[in-house]
Structures are given as structure tokens and as C-alpha cells.
Amino acid sequence: MSLDLNLLRTFLEIYAAKSVTRAAEELSLTQPTVSHSLARLRTQLGDPLFVRGPRGLVPTNRAHELFQVFRSSVDAIDGAIDSSAAFDPSTTVRTFRICLSDIGEVIFLPSIMRHFGTLAPHASLESVPMNVERIPHWLAHGQVDAALTSLVLGGGARREGVIKDRYVCLLPRSMAPKQAKLSDKQFDALNFVTIDPTAGHGQIEERLADSGIRLRTALRVHHFSALPSVLLEGSLAAVVPLEIAERFCRHWPLEHRELPVDSPAFSVDVYTDHKIAASGPALWFRELVRESLRDMPSALGPATD
Numbered sequence: 001m002s003l004d005l006n007l008l009r010t011f012l013e014i015y016a017a018k019s020v021t022r023a024a025e026e027l028s029l030t031q032p033t034v035s036h037s038l039a040r041l042r043t044q045l046g047d048p049l050f051v052r053g054p055r056g057l058v059p060t061n062r063a064h065e066l067f068q069v070f071r072s073s074v075d076a077i078d079g080a081i082d083s084s085a086a087f088d089p090s091t092t093v094r095t096f097r098i099c100l101s102d103i104g105e106v107i108f109l110p111s112i113m114r115h116f117g118t119l120a121p122h123a124s125l126e127s128v129p130m131n132v133e134r135i136p137h138w139l140a141h142g143q144v145d146a147a148l149t150s151l152v153l154g155g156g157a158r159r160e161g162v163i164k165d166r167y168v169c170l171l172p173r174s175m176a177p178k179q180a181k182l183s184d185k186q187f188d189a190l191n192f193v194t195i196d197p198t199a200g201h202g203q204i205e206e207r208l209a210d211s212g213i214r215l216r217t218a219l220r221v222h223h224f225s226a227l228p229s230v231l232l233e234g235s236l237a238a239v240v241p242l243e244i245a246e247r248f249c250r251h252w253p254l255e256h257r258e259l260p261v262d263s264p265a266f267s268v269d270v271y272t273d274h275k276i277a278a279s280g281p282a283l284w285f286r287e288l289v290r291e292s293l294r295d296m297p298s299a300l301g302p303a304t305d
Contacts (some may be wrong), residue, residue: 003044005077008070015067018056040299071095072143087280089120096123096285099138099147101130102302103224103244104268108148108293115292139273145285147271150241158277162293163243163268168256170227170245171237181258190237191218193230196263208239211261215239228252241266243296 014034017174024034042049045066049069059067070146075095096116100109105127116125128144136155138144146161147153169182177186192215194205205215218236221227227238228248240248245256272286 001258003041006076007037007044008074010034011041011063011066011070011257012074014038014050014057015059015063018050018058020041020057020199039162042234048266050257052266068143076142088149089123089281089284091122092120092281093122093124093125094281096120096281097128097144098133098285098289099128099130099144099149101224104130104148105224107243107247111296112289112292114286119288128146135271138201139271139276142169142273142282145272145277145282146289148268148289149271150266150268153271156274157271158214158274159269159271160290161267162290164265165241165243165268166263167239168242168245168263168281169203169237169259169260170254170256172232172235172254175235175237176257179257182260184260187213187260188216191216191235193217193219193221193227193234193236193238195224195238195240196220196222208259211237213259213261228254 008052010023010027013026014020017023017026019039020034021031024031027034038049045062047060047062049060049063049066051060052058083197095155098112109127113125116123128138130147130149131138132149132151132153135144136157137150139147139157141156144204148156155160169187171190175181175190194215194217208215219230219234221230224244227240227243228251230236231238232252239259240256242256245254248254249256270289272282272285276282277286
């Protein structure tokens, strides 16, 4: 069975808008035309795809399954068309995708989006939740254009360092000693919040252990964004990257202190696929991510290819 590419685009717009009317507006088509296209899809796929709900059209389970397949297929076709011609970010309507942890969205996404919105005003950017095990597959199949993480990924993806950072201890201001560096005794007396490895910093405890540091974990969470409130309410501490600690300290009554041993350093790397990001829109996006983060205090120098 073959499907018209325009039908796939119609499906994706309905999925995003949850409305035939709004999808028609986005596609610059009439509502009857979009309704007819949806009817064709339902017939060919043997599924209603969307059912009415209190807040618009609700995708069926089959529609959820098809969304990623259709999205990847359309982007791959658009990417092939773009790469076969001179890519112009100022006119492209492509959707770019980048894998980020929750704290990566806080730290990196504003700068990336500022550059992206200026250079590609008609394109869109989607932040994809971090799934460390799936990233190599997503990159190789064009399902995401790039990933920013401090983890070392397998799968043969291209890896380029963009940020250099180190770990510090973050704790409530009322618990922070006056000296800049914690003693072994002070550190050992703390109870810690640790981050689940799936958040993109799964190497924290491993690297600390290599430096002779053991954490007494009182709470494990999945998101860095939960840290300020739980540290303050629970009188707890956390070992986090300095960049994160400084941001939290600007907005919360928290302070950071040096670890009792030399702090393990690490890099945040941008991962892309060697073949896909060799030209066209994916290459442009990789360079945009690198350039967007170059002004950060912890940025590494320009990469040498």
C-alpha cells in the first residue's frame, strides 16, 4: 500500500492541531479538502485515527504509532530535497529535533532558540526527551538531528565537545559552611538527592566513586528541576554541574561549595550522525547548536574537523 505524501502532511497537521479546521488553516487548504483527506486515510489504514474528545480530536492508539513513522518519513523526504539543493534556513519550514535532558532545556535551549528563530524564522524546533539507549538509533534514522548530553553514547555517532564543566555540592544557604570547600567530615554528614541515570547525568555517582566520594542517598529523582524545592524542604544536598548550581543559586536561597576532593570534570557533547549531518539542513543545525553555545562561560573552543 502506498500513501500520498500530502496525506501524510495532513495527518501530521491534524495530529498537532487536534482540529480539522486549524489543520486546514495551517495547510492553507479548505476544511472540506482536509476532511476528505482524513476520510481517505481512515479508509486506507482501516482505523478512525482521530475521535472527538472534550478538547478536540484525540488520536487513537494506531495514530500514536503512526505519528513517529510519518513524522520521520516526511522529514527524511524534506531533508533529501533540501540537501539536493542549496539549503536556505531563512525559507525552510522543516522541523528540527534535538535531544535534551530537562536541565539541558533550561540551560541550552534559550540560546539555541534565539539563534534558531533569527536564522530560520519559518522552521520549528522540537526538544525530544532524553532516552539514552535510543539516541544512537534516532540519530542514525534521522528521527532527531542532534543530541546534547554529557554521557558517552555508543552507536558510532559523531561526537563534538561544546561545554566543559565540573561538579560541585549544592545545598541550602542555611546549611552551607563559610569556607569554599567542604571538608570530608562536612560532606559525609550530608544526605543527598541523586539524579536517575536516565536524566542524562548518569555518570555523576560513578565519577565521584572513582574520586573516592560516596553519597548517602536519601532521595532519587528523575528531573534536575525538582532539586531546589526538595533541597530546601528536606535539608538535603546534591552534587550537580557548576553551570546548574550557579543558575539555581541566582533564583533560590541555595549555595554551592567545592567537593572535598578534586572535582571530576566532564564535557557536554553534541552528537550527530556522520552521514546525515554531512550536508544540508542537518549540517546547518549542528553548526547552529555549536555556535549558539559558544558564548557560554564554560564553552569549549571551536571544533577542528
